[in-house]
Amino acid sequence: MNRTRQKPGFRAWLDRRTGLDSILRHALDEPIPGGAKLAYVFGSGLLFLFLSQIVTGVFLAMYYVPSADHAHTTVAYITKEVTGGSFLRSIHAYGSSAIIIVLLLHLIQTFFYGSYKGRRELVWVAGCILLALMLGMAFTGYLLPWDQKAYFATTVGTNILSEVPWVGNGLKRLLRGGTEMGTLTLSRFFVLHVFLIPASIFALVAIHVYAFRKAGAAGPIGEDPESPKLPSERFYPKQLVMDMGFAMLIIVALGVLAYFWPTELGPKADPSDTQFLPRPEWYYIPIFQYLKYWHGSTSVLGILVIPAMVGLLLIGLPFYDRSLERRPWKRPVSIGIFAGILIALGGLGMVSQREDLHNPGVAAQLKTQRDATKEFMHAKFEPELSGTLPLAQNTAPVNPAAARGKEIFEGRSCNACHGDNGVGTAAAPKLTGVAQKYNSSQIESLLRKPTEKMSAGGMPAVDLKEQDMKLLIEYLESLK
Amino acid sequence: MAAMETQPVEVGKADRRSFLVGLLAAGGAAVGALLAIPLVRFTLHPVLARTTEKSWSDVGGVDEFQNLTAPVKKLVTIEQRDGWRKIVIEKPVYVSKGAQGQLIVLSAVCTHLGCSVPWVDKDEKFICPCHRGTFAADGKLVSGPPPRDMDRLETRIEGGILQTQYQFFRQLVRDKEELA
Numbered sequence: 095m096n097r098t099r100q101k102p103g104f105r106a107w108l109d110r111r112t113g114l115d116s117i118l119r120h121a122l123d124e125p126i127p128g129g130a131k132l133a134y135v136f137g138s139g140l141l142f143l144f145l146s147q148i149v150t151g152v153f154l155a156m157y158y159v160p161s162a163d164h165a166h167t168t169v170a171y172i173t174k175e176v177t178g179g180s181f182l183r184s185i186h187a188y189g190s191s192a193i194i195i196v197l198l199l200h201l202i203q204t205f206f207y208g209s210y211k212g213r214r215e216l217v218w219v220a221g222c223i224l225l226a227l228m229l230g231m232a233f234t235g236y237l238l239p240w241d242q243k244a245y246f247a248t249t250v251g252t253n254i255l256s257e258v259p260w261v262g263n264g265l266k267r268l269l270r271g272g273t274e275m276g277t278l279t280l281s282r283f284f285v286l287h288v289f290l291i292p293a294s295i296f297a298l299v300a301i302h303v304y305a306f307r308k309a310g311a312a313g314p315i316g317e318d319p320e321s322p323k324l325p326s327e328r329f330y331p332k333q334l335v336m337d338m339g340f341a342m343l344i345i346v347a348l349g350v351l352a353y354f355w356p357t358e359l360g361p362k363a364d365p366s367d368t369q370f371l372p373r374p375e376w377y378y379i380p381i382f383q384y385l386k387y388w389h390g391s392t393s394v395l396g397i398l399v400i401p402a403m404v405g406l407l408l409i410g411l412p413f414y415d416r417s418l419e420r421r422p423w424k425r426p427v428s429i430g431i432f433a434g435i436l437i438a439l440g441g442l443g444m445v446s447q448r449e450d451l452h453n454p455g456v457a458a459q460l461k462t463q464r465d466a467t468k469e470f471m472h473a474k475f476e477p478e479l480s481g482t483l484p485l486a487q488n489t490a491p492v493n494p495a496a497a498r499g500k501e502i503f504e505g506r507s508c509n510a511c512h513g514d515n516g517v518g519t520a521a522a523p524k525l526t527g528v529a530q531k532y533n534s535s536q537i538e539s540l541l542r543k544p545t546e547k548m549s550a551g552g553m554p555a556v557d558l559k560e561q562d563m564k565l566l567i568e569y570l571e572s573l574k
Numbered sequence: 575m576a577a578m579e580t581q582p583v584e585v586g587k588a589d590r591r592s593f594l595v596g597l598l599a600a601g602g603a604a605v606g607a608l609l610a611i612p613l614v615r616f617t618l619h620p621v622l623a624r625t626t627e628k629s630w631s632d633v634g635g636v637d638e639f640q641n642l643t644a645p646v647k648k649l650v651t652i653e654q655r656d657g658w659r660k661i662v663i664e665k666p667v668y669v670s671k672g673a674q675g676q677l678i679v680l681s682a683v684c685t686h687l688g689c690s691v692p693w694v695d696k697d698e699k700f701i702c703p704c705h706r707g708t709f710a711a712d713g714k715l716v717s718g719p720p721p722r723d724m725d726r727l728e729t730r731i732e733g734g735i736l737q738t739q740y741q742f743f744r745q746l747v748r749d750k751e752e753l754a
């Protein structure tokens with residue numbers, strides 16, 4: 095009976111097997127108390143930006159090498175040579191700024207609407223952790239190009255850790271992979287940036303969205319935070335159109351920025367440079383400025399205690415602010431503190447800018463750095479030199495007998511299969527270290543009469559005069 | 575059955591809904607395709623870029639080869655691009671004289687299986703140590719398994735310096751065929 099009533103067609107079959115339709119319906123029919131609003135677009139905008147970062151990041155990893163030797167060359171290669179490389183890298187770099195901006199808008203909207211109140215504590219908590227994780231992404235990603243500003247900004251950034259009492263220096267060494275910044279620091283930041291933090295973000299986004307759907311949308315400021323009463327509108331179509339419009343706006347803005355003002359890359363990190371003045375990315379400037387005011391015995395207070403308290407105040411907000419009042423004008427204290435912090439951060443950013451402009455020494459040095467970056471960007475891409483030539487020069491035999499043996503080795507084309515300097519090729523094994531396995535007379539008998547296995551692999555019998563054979567063996571024994 | 579009965583009432587709304595679905599899907603697909611273009615070009619870059627740029631390498635001063643009686647071995651330095659790396663390798667070539675007495679440069683790679691072929695003064699021939707293919711001083715095939723003469727490389731003389739364009743050729747084929 096049942097079988098005859100099943101709907102025909104691929105879509106119906108897929109739905110029977112996966113339940114896709116009901117999932118889609120569940121997603122699209124999400125009720126929004128009070129109806130769709132432009133103010134609600136930031137969350138899905140963030141999700142969209144995060145996806146864009148994943149896609150561009152995965153593609154950038156196709157050329158990037160996380161090692162102090164090669165990182166800068168590979169980023170320069172992406173920027174200067176690979177088709178579309180500068181564009182994709184710029185989308186990724188500007189995308190990180192866009193995430194911070196939209197995160198702030200999302201946070202401000204949620205705060206002013208009092209959306210964290212009532213039944214939505216977990217949504218807020220997961221969101222605060224996501225904010226911290228995104229700041230971690232920005233911090234770890236900044237080092238990866240391994241140019242001057244990346245290196246020195248991260249040196250300063252990680253140095254702050256040593257202000258933490260007792261464990262500070264240990265933490266700093268752990269993050270750097272040693273006492274100094276180096277290739278291990280880069281590896282660690284790479285692993286954090288592409289594996290650990292993104293994995294945590296996936297998990298937290300799942301919790302954030304699940305908690306949001308479980309609690310339901312908050313609705314406008316007049317809505318009850320515990321049990322919504324306003325008539326609701328479905329997410330689809332109006333809110334979806336608004337969200338998609340916002341996503342399009344973001345991608346167009348990123349595309350225009352990336353196309354007309356591509357992200358620059360500075361000269362390769364030079365740890366011996368003592369002049370370089372590091373400046374973090376714009377969103378860290380206020381914190382950078384704030385940290386300048388704390389030194390000596392009070393620094394623990396400013397660098398650790400106050401930021402920790404602000405963080406706790408923020409994440410714990412729905413637990414101590416239990417009033418159900420959502421209208422901002424009825425919540426002067428919390429709104430005042432929140433706005434005060436935002437204004438203070440903006441003010442700190444402006445003070446930093448002013449100090450840099452008004453200190454002639456600093457302004458001149460920053461200009462020098464900008465010019466160096468421009469100059470590097472104009473220079474043609476210089477591929478990294480690697481190969482057998484420098485190796486051959488380094489390993490030229492010093493022993494004259496071995497040197498003559500080398501001529502025989504090359505004259506008899508032994509190197510055609512065993513490789514230059516006996517390093518081995520796909521056709522024949524390496525001969526380096528052969529002296530550790532055989533003595534001279536064993537080597538001679540193997541050369542004059544190769545084993546069956548050797549012959550099968552293409553090794554001919556070496557027919558040389560006694561004197562030449564001695565020279566050849568001398569050379570083979572010199573191969574290390 | 576009850577759902578079937580309510581359907582006619584919902585038709586107008588459902589139509590509008592599916593039209594919007596189509597519009598959104600089309601818009602999304604268009605933007606997706608637009609975004610995919612740089613990604614595809616980015617991925618295809620190494621497939622479309624040349625790995626070895628043809629470039630001239632110095633072999634030696636022309637005077638050095640004026641009184642050539644037998645082919646002489648020279649190492650030329652060639653640069654190969656491997657993505658963001660530049661590999662510098664040395665390749666052996668032989669400078670010899672052609673039929674009209676002009677300078678020629680021969681690749682030392684045997685046209686049979688790719689062993690490097692040495693000049694043997696005693697026999698006045700190139701003799702491949704792998705399978706005994708032999709070639710005359712101007713690279714002409716004399717005997718043995720190789721399918722063709724030794725490969726001549728392009729040459730030019732710039733400011734008294736003999737230069738050559740090192741290239742790789744396919745082995746085991748009768749006609750010289752350049753490998754990219």
